[in-house]
Amino acid sequence: MKKPIALLLLLCCAQTLISQVIYESFQSTRIGESRDLKILLPRGYNSEDKTEYPLVVVLDGDYLFEPVVGNLDYQAYWEDVPQCLVVGINQAETRQKDLSYSEDNYFPVQDSASFFEFIGFELIPYIESKYNVSDFRIIVGHDLSANFLNYYLFKEQPLFRAYISLSPDLAPQMDSRLQSKLVTLDSNVFYYMATSDSDIQRLRVKTVEADKQLNTIDNPNFHYRFDDFEDANHYSLVGLGIPKAINQIFTLYKPINRSEYTETVLTYEGGPYNYFVKKYEDIETFYGFKKKPIENDIRAIATASKKLNDMESLENISKVAKKEFPDSMISAYYMGMYFEEEGNIKKALQYYQSGLLLAPSEFIDKDMLLEKMYELKD
Incomplete structure (x- = not known):
């Protein structure tokens, strides 16, 4: 009985939050066009207050934003995680060009390179100038966008501290490149990855192989969790993975049990x-x-x-x-x-x-x- 009640509370919470979302269009000079954003401020947010909140960037915000904010707010209500400021980037019409990669070196190129820079050089500075956010940043993605978020790890100083990769459509060599990078991390990074028994088969195969690589990493700065869900498909695993990832990221933050x-x-x-x-x-x-x-x-x-x-x-x-x-x-x-x-x-x-x-x-x-x-x- 507890699970249906918890699910009902989460759905009611998400519905309330949706009505509080700020919708705005951001004109990007890097991309050369605008991107529609969804922004959810923490409950009781006060710009005069000096409290800083973790920043969560949600790729594929058209459909991924709502389950992320619902889960975050639900767990924050019970003080298991901090209140967060969440920004979703809508990509329904630009997804392929935003998230593509070169067939030569498998890194962002042209349009996707511009989108990569848009987040780091425009979006995050804009949010930081307007709202009270901390340096603790989380990025969330699903299939193509779950692969794309990995590119931020290859910066000399990773832009995000936590990465939630749900059924990633991994580029060639991504698993070995991640392994090489994560072994040398000199600052704490959380990494969550998930697939399921009924996930798209080619994605599942690559994700399971990537997990084998990441599991070999012996680095105290690398905090990793992998889930392989039963009785879930490519889309329903999102609803299972998000709360697991949030729970993992904020383990230290939790109340004394x-x-x-x-x-x-x-x-x-x-x-x-x-x-x-x-x-x-x-x-x-x-x-x-x-x-x-x-x-x-x-x-x-x-x-x-x-x-x-x-x-x-x-x-x-x-x-x-x-x-x-x-x-x-x-x-x-x-x-x-x-x-x-x-x-x-x-x-x-x-x-x-x-x-x-x-x-x-x-x-x-x-x-x-x-x-x-x-x-x-x-």
């Missing part, structure tokens, strides 16, 4: 709070943007601190809660918890009581605060 709590938080030598600090520093280093502390992680660190009787960690995480959520019951609850564990019952009661006037959160409501107050009074 049960296994991370048990295996890492509770056993971290520096204590729960220092683990929290390191986790958020690693996210910023890895992705190039800051993650705002979330309630789930504060709750996990506070619980671990209490379990380990680590009062310093509990005090520090309660201060984070107060700073990040001043208008929420979160701030009062964890400050109250700290003073309760310290034995300062009067101060703990003051904080629990003050929380009654604040907004409830996902995990904390009025009844929880009242229960704490009754316990302490008894």
